[in-house]
Amino acid sequence: xxxxxxxxxxxxxxxxxxxxxxxxxxxxxxxxxxxxxxxxxxxxxxxxxxxxxxxxxxxxxxxxxxxxxxxxxxxxxxxxxxxxxxxxxxxxxxxxxxxxxxxxxxxxxxxxxxxxxxxxxxxxxxxxxxxxxxxxxxxxxxxxxxxxxxxxxxxxxxxxxxxxxxxxxxxxxxxxxxxxxxxxxxxxxxxxxxxxxxxxxxxxxxxxxxxxxxxxxxxxxxxxxxxxxxxxxxxxxxxxxxxxxxxxxxxxxxxxxxxxxxxxxxxxxxxxxxxxxxxxxxxxxxxxxxxxxxxxxxxxxxxxxxxxxxxxxxxxxxxxx
Amino acid sequence: xxxxxxxxxxxxxxxxxxxxxxxxxxxxxxxxxxxxxxxxxxxxxxxxxxxxxxxxxxxxxxxxxxxxxxxxxxxxxxxxxxxxxxxxxxxxxxxxxxxxxxxxxxxxxxxxxxxxxxxxxxxxxxxxxxxxxxxxxxxxxxxxxxxxxxxxxxxxxxxxxxxxxxxxxxxxxxxxxxxxxxxxxxxxxxxxxxxxxxxxxxxxxxxxxxxxxxxxxxxxxxxxxxxxxxxxxxxxxxxxxxxxxxxxxxxxxxxxxxxxxxxxxxxxxxxxxxxxxxxxxxxxxxxxxx
Numbered sequence: 001x002x003x004x005x006x007x008x009x010x011x012x013x014x015x016x017x018x019x020x021x022x023x024x025x026x027x028x029x030x031x032x033x034x035x036x037x038x039x040x041x042x043x044x045x046x047x048x049x050x051x052x053x054x055x056x057x058x059x060x061x062x063x064x065x066x067x068x069x070x071x072x073x074x075x076x077x078x079x080x081x082x083x084x085x086x087x088x089x090x091x092x093x094x095x096x097x098x099x100x101x102x103x104x105x106x107x108x109x110x111x112x113x114x115x116x117x118x119x120x121x122x123x124x125x126x127x128x129x130x131x132x133x134x135x136x137x138x139x140x141x142x143x144x145x146x147x148x149x150x151x152x153x154x155x156x157x158x159x160x161x162x163x164x165x166x167x168x169x170x171x172x173x174x175x176x177x178x179x180x181x182x183x184x185x186x187x188x189x190x191x192x193x194x195x196x197x198x199x200x201x202x203x204x205x206x207x208x209x210x211x212x213x214x215x216x217x218x219x220x221x222x223x224x225x226x227x228x229x230x231x232x233x234x235x236x237x238x239x240x241x242x243x244x245x246x247x248x249x250x251x252x253x254x255x256x257x258x259x260x261x262x263x264x265x266x267x268x269x270x271x272x273x274x275x276x277x278x279x280x281x282x283x284x285x286x287x288x289x290x291x292x293x294x295x296x297x298x299x300x301x302x303x304x305x306x307x308x309x310x311x312x313x314x315x316x317x318x319x320x321x
Numbered sequence: 322x323x324x325x326x327x328x329x330x331x332x333x334x335x336x337x338x339x340x341x342x343x344x345x346x347x348x349x350x351x352x353x354x355x356x357x358x359x360x361x362x363x364x365x366x367x368x369x370x371x372x373x374x375x376x377x378x379x380x381x382x383x384x385x386x387x388x389x390x391x392x393x394x395x396x397x398x399x400x401x402x403x404x405x406x407x408x409x410x411x412x413x414x415x416x417x418x419x420x421x422x423x424x425x426x427x428x429x430x431x432x433x434x435x436x437x438x439x440x441x442x443x444x445x446x447x448x449x450x451x452x453x454x455x456x457x458x459x460x461x462x463x464x465x466x467x468x469x470x471x472x473x474x475x476x477x478x479x480x481x482x483x484x485x486x487x488x489x490x491x492x493x494x495x496x497x498x499x500x501x502x503x504x505x506x507x508x509x510x511x512x513x514x515x516x517x518x519x520x521x522x523x524x525x526x527x528x529x530x531x532x533x534x535x536x537x538x539x540x541x542x543x544x545x546x547x548x549x550x551x552x553x554x555x556x557x558x559x560x561x562x563x564x565x566x567x568x569x570x571x572x573x574x575x576x577x578x579x580x581x582x583x584x585x586x587x588x589x590x591x592x593x594x595x596x597x598x599x600x601x602x603x604x605x606x607x608x609x610x611x
Binding site for chain 1: 544
């Protein structure tokens, strides 16, 4: 392994963290100036509210959630299951299933290609929403098997993603697909193109899903627990792949996870969610090293490695007596 | 060291590989478990870690005879001091032995029958082994439910009414009601959130002290092993590549595979970078060993 390059990379990342803090302070300003152009973030979610209208009453799954993601940056949204992080993610693509509904707030996407779009207020049948879904913003899911059709070859599924969003011939789409499959690290892409999802391992399937998500060069990638179902060695490769492609293509990432390890290694900023609200946010370094909220501390202390450290310290104290 | 509760010697499990075609001609074998040996002391927790496909679950299943091993010995010490070889016992001989070795499964959703109440699920082992019935059965179910942090009045509910963590507690109660000496946990906390996982691990550790349980803890999560196990066996491709105390594995891993595995764990400390180049390093390791 090239260690000095690795060290330099992390040093660079640390240096880059400084202006990021300033950007975050601006983000938390309740009334950001509308005139901010070049420096304004790619995605700005303001006071998003999503409720589920069930027979037994209204459940506020997302309550006044605001956050922003800059171009090429990674924001991690962490929390326990049921905290509303996945509902937040699906509302960015307007995929909240009934009886759920977005009842308030704005989702501003400042696209390079299409200008400023308020996703929350797009018409369900508008062409722009169609472009947003899979074109400007794409999503990868936890379980790659459910994201892929079992009765189509993986190649044709990636082709389809191209053909619905770009005006190219099927032959050109196929060339793009093969190129993308190679870029996500699938060695024998021409052979894999004709295979079905069940013929691939979990890691390869997730690579196909990533290829499908990135083939239209989205400006934002939503990754909902992308590696939770994978082994630690496969997880490392998939996370590394997302980072490499992020640097090459330049998309921003909204990373939904409950794993603080993944947060620490992947994200620039982090927002901690609980009961539908963001309880703490800041830079990864700031939040993970010096959490301000008791809830964040509790979550961090639940990590097995932290518990191990606490127990080891206790044992040392007992031994010392 | 006291006499081991379980000693596994040369455990091997081969699966046949069939040639394509309708005749199902056996073209070779897949060595899922290949000459695995280790010992478990009473009251100890041994972690069995590895990637999917490394043979860790097959090893666990062969030990409990959910599968028949191809070769090897699984010597298990019964509470009365007798030693039996689980690998060769007939199914009739196995039945009385089974109450002393129980399993907790990974998926709390598929390991509980949705059409049985909690009382039936947790009490079923006692019914099968004819150890209790009627009011006594009810009393023992209530007692064990309380012990694992559930309420006795949950007895008449069905699994769907419980959260993932609660379901895993039901699975623990079902294993524990037999008062076993050995519990095999197959990815027992992998499907749970970090905070719920912490609670279940705490519970397992309390129960271990209280009932002097011995755990074989099968998992792919090195982080869990670190806080939970006394010793760790790292498996790869059906073999144990390294077996040492938890402290040694984490502070001074000897085998290159263990080192790679450890470097792939994302640390919650942003100053400890993880290794993203696992693929290349594993390929290099394979090239070296073959």
